[in-house]
Amino acid sequence: MFGYVRPYVPSLQVQEYEIYRAVYCGLCRTMGEVTGQASRLTLSYDFCFLAALRMAFLDSREVAYEQHRCPVHFTRSRFMAETNPALVYTAAAAACLTDGKRLDDLQDETGTARLKPYALTPLCRSMQHHVQKHYPTEALAEKIRNRLAELSDLEKAGCTSAEETAQVFGLLMQDVFTEGLTDSTKRAIAGEFGLRTGRFIYICDAMDDLCDDIRNHRFNPLAGLWGDLALNEEGKPSEMLKSAFRTAAIVDLEGLGRAVELLPDGILTRILKNIVYQGMPYTLTRILAGKNGNPGKRRLYEISPGAIGEITDAEKQ
Numbered sequence: 001m002f003g004y005v006r007p008y009v010p011s012l013q014v015q016e017y018e019i020y021r022a023v024y025c026g027l028c029r030t031m032g033e034v035t036g037q038a039s040r041l042t043l044s045y046d047f048c049f050l051a052a053l054r055m056a057f058l059d060s061r062e063v064a065y066e067q068h069r070c071p072v073h074f075t076r077s078r079f080m081a082e083t084n085p086a087l088v089y090t091a092a093a094a095a096c097l098t099d100g101k102r103l104d105d106l107q108d109e110t111g112t113a114r115l116k117p118y119a120l121t122p123l124c125r126s127m128q129h130h131v132q133k134h135y136p137t138e139a140l141a142e143k144i145r146n147r148l149a150e151l152s153d154l155e156k157a158g159c160t161s162a163e164e165t166a167q168v169f170g171l172l173m174q175d176v177f178t179e180g181l182t183d184s185t186k187r188a189i190a191g192e193f194g195l196r197t198g199r200f201i202y203i204c205d206a207m208d209d210l211c212d213d214i215r216n217h218r219f220n221p222l223a224g225l226w227g228d229l230a231l232n233e234e235g236k237p238s239e240m241l242k243s244a245f246r247t248a249a250i251v252d253l254e255g256l257g258r259a260v261e262l263l264p265d266g267i268l269t270r271i272l273k274n275i276v277y278q279g280m281p282y283t284l285t286r287i288l289a290g291k292n293g294n295p296g297k298r299r300l301y302e303i304s305p306g307a308i309g310e311i312t313d314a315e316k317q
Contacts, residue, residue, distance in 0.1 A: 003044050003045055003046060004046065004205070004283045005197060005200075005201065005280060005283075006046075006049075006275065007278075007279040008274060008282050012274055013270075016267060016270055018079060019267050019271065021079070022079045023081050025068075025070065026051075026065075027043065027047060027048055027081070027087050027091065028040050028043050030088060030090075030091050031091040033083060034095075034130060034134045034135070035091050035092070035127040036126050036130040038126060039094070039098075039123070039126075039130075042094060042123075043094070046201070050176070050177060051090040052268050053263075053272060054190075055084065055087070055268055056264065056268040056272065057086070062085065063081065064081070064082040064084075065080065066082055088134055089179070092135035092137050093137075095128060095130075095137065096137050096176075098124060099124040099141070100144040100148050101117075101148070102121065102124050103145065103148075139179070140179045150168050151165060151168045151169060151172070155219045158219070158224060159224065160224035161221065162222055162225055166198075166199040166202040166221075166248075169201070169202040170195040170197075170198035170199035171195065172198055173194040174191050174198065176194055177193050177197070178191045189259050193259050196259070197252075197256065200249060200256075200280060203245060204249065204283060207222060208287050210230065211235065214230065222241065226240075229241065236290060242288055245287075246284065250284075256276045257276055260272050260277075
């Protein structure tokens with residue numbers, strides 16, 4: 001995943017921030033146990049989002065936090081979530097997604113661009129070897145490969161529908177978020193989380209890379225859809241494209257808002273609400289501001305249940 005799903009830290013209470021960091025550090029530690037120490041290099045905020053959601057479904061007796069030493073921050077111990085079924089699953093899912101992306105890149109990339117997936121091969125093989133001892137991943141890995149193959153076919157065909165390609169990636173993430181859940185309510189909530197998060201990540205990545213993709217003649221569904229109208233005279237995304245992107249992203253954020261309101265009350269749910277209602281909208285403003293822009297000087301959109309509230313004159317740092 002790409003790092004587009006993270007909390008808006010200034011709005012977190014101290015306890016919420018400590019628990020979020022404990023989930024992040026606990027996931028890192030669990031990945032070391034489940035998929036090998038080297039796999040910790042693949043950790044991202046997006047995986048932490050999945051872990052927090054799956055932990056929100058657990059019985060409180062299955063969730064514990066303890067102080068542990070960290071090899072990176074070795075000067076003092078850190079507060080971490082103890083290994084639990086949600087963290088084990090997230091570590092396994094991360095291994096499957098990383099390997100699926102590697103295989104997809106090997107098939108699609110050419111020239112020097114193939115060096116990166118080749119370099120990841122030993123790591124992915126090691127992750128797959130370790131994970132089989134802790135969680136059966138064959139079914140999930142097959143689903144991921146099938147979805148990535150479908151997405152690859154659309155991209156090779158030059159699909160000009162960002163909606164169609166984003167939907168496929170959303171369905172991929174839906175498979176990841178719902179895998180192993182048998183309770184119908186939890187599965188429905190997780191499915192909406194996965195679908196909307198996947199679609200949001202895909203269109204954010206497309207918008208973020210638009211100028212580079214056009215310059216380097218790489219596939220980008222937004223470029224194919226908008227053609228010459230994608231960029232303005234300065235070579236930056238046009239206002240029409242940014243407006244359409246903003247609208248599409250907000251639709252998925254509102255879907256996430258409806259889903260997060262169905263979660264049981266608790267500190268993890270409050271953290272997830274922060275990510276959905278503020279963190280991801282802030283990512284949206286950052287992308288709209290551009291790589292050299294300052295989202296803190298722009299208008300920040302905060303998504304509320306069933307409506308879009310606009311915070312004007314936002315000076316958030």
